[in-house]
Amino acid sequence: MINYKSIKPWLFKLQPENAHHIAETAIRTANICQIPFNSFLESHFITDDVLKQELFGRTFLNPVGLGAGFDKNATMIRGMQILGFGFTEIGTVTPKPQEGNPKPRMWRHIAQESIQNAMGFNNDGALKVQGRLKKIYPFTTPIGVNIGKNKVTPESEAINDYTHLIKTFNGLGDYFVINISSPNTPGLRDLQNEEFISRLFAEAKALTDMPILLKIAPDMSEEDAVALTKMAVEKGADGIVATNTTIDYSLVSDPYDVGGLSGAVLKEKSFKIFEAVAKELYGKTTLISVGGIDSAEEAYRRIKAGASLVQILSGLVFHGPDMIMNINKKLIELIKADGYANITEAIGADRK
Numbered sequence: 001m002i003n004y005k006s007i008k009p010w011l012f013k014l015q016p017e018n019a020h021h022i023a024e025t026a027i028r029t030a031n032i033c034q035i036p037f038n039s040f041l042e043s044h045f046i047t048d049d050v051l052k053q054e055l056f057g058r059t060f061l062n063p064v065g066l067g068a069g070f071d072k073n074a075t076m077i078r079g080m081q082i083l084g085f086g087f088t089e090i091g092t093v094t095p096k097p098q099e100g101n102p103k104p105r106m107w108r109h110i111a112q113e114s115i116q117n118a119m120g121f122n123n124d125g126a127l128k129v130q131g132r133l134k135k136i137y138p139f140t141t142p143i144g145v146n147i148g149k150n151k152v153t154p155e156s157e158a159i160n161d162y163t164h165l166i167k168t169f170n171g172l173g174d175y176f177v178i179n180i181s182s183p184n185t186p187g188l189r190d191l192q193n194e195e196f197i198s199r200l201f202a203e204a205k206a207l208t209d210m211p212i213l214l215k216i217a218p219d220m221s222e223e224d225a226v227a228l229t230k231m232a233v234e235k236g237a238d239g240i241v242a243t244n245t246t247i248d249y250s251l252v253s254d255p256y257d258v259g260g261l262s263g264a265v266l267k268e269k270s271f272k273i274f275e276a277v278a279k280e281l282y283g284k285t286t287l288i289s290v291g292g293i294d295s296a297e298e299a300y301r302r303i304k305a306g307a308s309l310v311q312i313l314s315g316l317v318f319h320g321p322d323m324i325m326n327i328n329k330k331l332i333e334l335i336k337a338d339g340y341a342n343i344t345e346a347i348g349a350d351r352k
Helices: 004-011 016-032 035-044 077-083 126-136 155-169 194-205 222-234 264-281 296-305 314-319 322-337
Strands: 053-055 058-060 064-066 087-093 106-109 114-117 143-147 175-179 212-216 239-242 260-263 286-290 309-312
Touching: 004 016, 016 077, 016 106, 035 077, 035 322, 064 322, 077 087, 087 126, 087 175, 114 264, 114 314, 126 155, 143 155, 155 175, 155 194, 175 194, 194 212, 194 222, 212 222, 222 239, 222 264, 239 264, 260 264, 260 314, 264 286, 264 296, 286 296, 296 309, 296 322, 309 314, 309 322, 314 322
Parallel strands: 064 087, 064 309, 087 143, 143 175, 175 212, 212 239, 239 286, 286 309
Antiparallel strands: 053 058, 106 114, 114 260
16 A cells, blocks of 8 residues: 555645545445555454444444535445444435535645645435445444535425435434534524424434434534534434534634635644533433544543544544544554453543
8 A cells, every 4th residue: 555645745736636636546446346455454443352343233333433525425435444443434325416615625724734625515316325334234334324404405394314314324324413504505504493302303213213412513512512402302303413614714814715624723622512512412322422532641531521433534534544544543542552352331431
């Protein structure tokens, strides 16, 4: 495999979206022939009883997953396993294909190891993505399906997009994530309200036995985040994913005026919201933490705060494919150093 440090300067000369397409092309080759990648899989996919846990009726061999937004179209599931991810989340998928927002729509803040994106749910649409999942599911590592409404769908009809997607992907994944927290679809965050969530979960739970999680934004107050997630769990949510990207542009020195920020600058803002939610909901539902996680130490902080799983996305751009292996190896050391035999003993340790 190519050393990431050697190609990173070249990749960073390209527009971020073009660099992503190159990475996707390389990763997708594992779908054609996995044999050349077997040695990388053996070295980078860390399996240890210390990291193993059961969630959603599936075994998670390690707690570090790919966050939604990287593999929008379910083309890189096998490749993500080779990189070492214990699970992957595809999407966000919408009912109809859509191009997303005008380009350019992704920018790097290199000094701050952060990404700003205004992609706008660009994806191939439910039918094509469903076809790809039918060919690979069930898979050896868990798959989450992140779903959202089309841009042209009015808020008054948004629930129909989500129920359509649940019907389409029912039985083709291990959990759903309801995305109403992206800043890149006009009006989407307005759906983060009690009326919509109550109706959505009532209808969704009648359509599938798959766990359904809610993903929230980091830009609401802690009080609002707690109230919203508590209500969602009461209405049937099987877990909370915290958080999506932020529109707090003060976090970077030269922001663009569109899109959401992810990466290192999101770390503390995301953790603050996650911590507030975990204080209320740890032990009552499954919590997944995402946002600025770039080391084993940060992943372990989220785990001890109550996260059963963590997700990585922007960190891959700056740290490369060895990042997942390094986090999992160090997590084993950190868990053992605290005297725990298994990650489940460490989850929520700061809440006890």
